[in-house]
Amino acid sequence: GIAGTLINSIILYRNYLKDSNKYPNSLVSNLCLTNLGIIFFAFPLSGLASFKLEWIWGDEWCTYYGCVSLLFGFNIMITTMMLVLDIFLRFYFRNYARRLMIAWGWIISIFWSLAPLFGWSRISYEPTYTSCTVDLMHPDKAYITYIISCFICCYLLPIGLMFFVRIKPNKDYQPVSSDIGKNYQVCSLIELLFSNKGKKFIYFKKRIVIIILLFIIEWSPYATIYMWPIFLDPNTIPISLAAAAPVFAKFSVVFTPLIFWNEN
Numbered sequence: 001g002i003a004g005t006l007i008n009s010i011i012l013y014r015n016y017l018k019d020s021n022k023y024p025n026s027l028v029s030n031l032c033l034t035n036l037g038i039i040f041f042a043f044p045l046s047g048l049a050s051f052k053l054e055w056i057w058g059d060e061w062c063t064y065y066g067c068v069s070l071l072f073g074f075n076i077m078i079t080t081m082m083l084v085l086d087i088f089l090r091f092y093f094r095n096y097a098r099r100l101m102i103a104w105g106w107i108i109s110i111f112w113s114l115a116p117l118f119g120w121s122r123i124s125y126e127p128t129y130t131s132c133t134v135d136l137m138h139p140d141k142a143y144i145t146y147i148i149s150c151f152i153c154c155y156l157l158p159i160g161l162m163f164f165v166r167i168k169p170n171k172d173y174q175p176v177s178s179d180i181g182k183n184y185q186v187c188s189l190i191e192l193l194f195s196n197k198g199k200k201f202i203y204f205k206k207r208i209v210i211i212i213l214l215f216i217i218e219w220s221p222y223a224t225i226y227m228w229p230i231f232l233d234p235n236t237i238p239i240s241l242a243a244a245a246p247v248f249a250k251f252s253v254v255f256t257p258l259i260f261w262n263e264n
Helices: 002-018 026-041 043-052 058-092 098-118 141-172 184-194 196-231 239-253 255-259
Strands: 123-125 132-134
Touching: 002 026, 002 239, 002 255, 026 043, 026 058, 026 098, 026 239, 026 255, 043 058, 058 098, 058 123, 058 132, 058 141, 058 196, 058 239, 098 141, 132 141, 141 196, 196 239, 196 255, 239 255
Parallel strands: none
Antiparallel strands: 123 132
């Protein structure tokens, strides 16, 4: 929590105040503010409960924690996807609506986080009993449809879109060279390697790979334990996996923002 607070606060400062001549990236700011939101409004409850080795805040606060964690967690995942999409749009379109993407991300996050309060699944304790999330121990039809929908929309779809953005520029990158004769491919390669546009292009491709790997590492443990009750007995979920899932998810508030340290 302390590391996440420092890193996200510094990135917000760099994004808005350090270089006044640059346009701040509102998506990066949204990611940092979302990270700070989950740090301040959720981490203290689970952190103190972890010291006690049990949830000590009661059922009402369990529901609160579960909804807040889902809200900020989903928005972190969606904003990460949109930051990669933003990289794609800057290569193919002159104008792209970051504010529209932010608004859409919050609408989706609010919908999925509030759905359990209105009967589409429900919030309950995690197997470790130190935090709360969607009720894993009673995989009824509501749980199954909710989890499969979230799994597709908030896990598989972001990964698929990020892979698409990573692959798409390889095929469609068009160098600005006017030589389109026999040496077109040689000129294209030289331009891609040595021109400013080409260097930025290669840099962005490498960064997208890192983002995808971090996304999978950070969110796959939770995706696994959510899908587990659909196919297997929820009582067989390994405690080590249940304990590791929130830890890996918390890494997202530290490592993912670092990738966008100099973003604008």
